[in-house]
Amino acid sequence: MYVKICGLREPGHVTAAVEAGADAIGFVLTRSPRRVTPARARELASAVPQHILTVGVFAGESSEEVRAATLEAGLRAVQLHGDHPHEDFTALKDLGVTLVRAGAASVDLRCGALDEDLLIVDAPRPGSGEPWDWAAVRGRPAGRWMLAGGLDPSNVAEAIAAARPWGVDVSSGVEAGPGVKDSGLIRDFVAAARGA
Numbered sequence: 001m002y003v004k005i006c007g008l009r010e011p012g013h014v015t016a017a018v019e020a021g022a023d024a025i026g027f028v029l030t031r032s033p034r035r036v037t038p039a040r041a042r043e044l045a046s047a048v049p050q051h052i053l054t055v056g057v058f059a060g061e062s063s064e065e066v067r068a069a070t071l072e073a074g075l076r077a078v079q080l081h082g083d084h085p086h087e088d089f090t091a092l093k094d095l096g097v098t099l100v101r102a103g104a105a106s107v108d109l110r111c112g113a114l115d116e117d118l119l120i121v122d123a124p125r126p127g128s129g130e131p132w133d134w135a136a137v138r139g140r141p142a143g144r145w146m147l148a149g150g151l152d153p154s155n156v157a158e159a160i161a162a163a164r165p166w167g168v169d170v171s172s173g174v175e176a177g178p179g180v181k182d183s184g185l186i187r188d189f190v191a192a193a194r195g196a
């Protein structure tokens with residue numbers, strides 16, 4: 001089970017995610033209580049070993065803005081939320097980073113449909129921590145897609161059983177309060193996802 005921990009802002013929480021065995025760590029570079037600057041993301045990502053994917057999270061920025069922030073932060077993946085057209089993915093191909101498309105269950109759920117490398121199937125409001133009907137995406141074609149939206153250490157095993165994803169992605173569910181991560185919850189989440 002591939003596990004991504006998103007919205008990290010403090011070095012101690014990055015260390016907790018690395019030590020817990022996360023496969024990917026996300027830095028939010030768009031409007032959110034978890035937003036960091038590209039410079040801060042670079043600083044935080046410098047402590048992440050090469051085998052863990054560092055991801056910049058965007059929602060609605062232009063491909064030029066995404067490109068500039070990703071290069072400044074030195075990240076290895078770009079995650080685009082919302083209705084980004086195919087052209088945005090095409091325009092970012094030459095960055096040489098992993099492209100992640102994130103959208104609600106109502107969008108085109110075929111991974112690769114817009115030339116992305118990974119897909120995230122999320123709640124209607126990303127980063128809200130609101131659970132949704134995870135079982136609604138069960139039976140979709142197998143592929144590199146992550147389930148997100150309202151996951152936490154106590155429900156991730158149930159969500160995996162319901163949706164049967166390739167991976168899971170969490171932000172709010174490993175926080176003590178809005179935008180404030182909790183190292184214990186990060187450890188619990190990774191363990192629960194891997195034990196599912």
Ligand SMILES: O=C(O)c1ccccc1N[C@@H]1O[C@H](COP(=O)(O)O)[C@@H](O)[C@H]1O
Binds near residue numbers: 006128151169
């Ligand atoms: O985490 C955020 O603040 C965020 C803001 C804007 C777009 C995406 C964001 N995070 C992504 O949202 C889901 C997780 O949401 P939840 O809080 O666990 O319910 C996941 O895809 C994050 O990468």
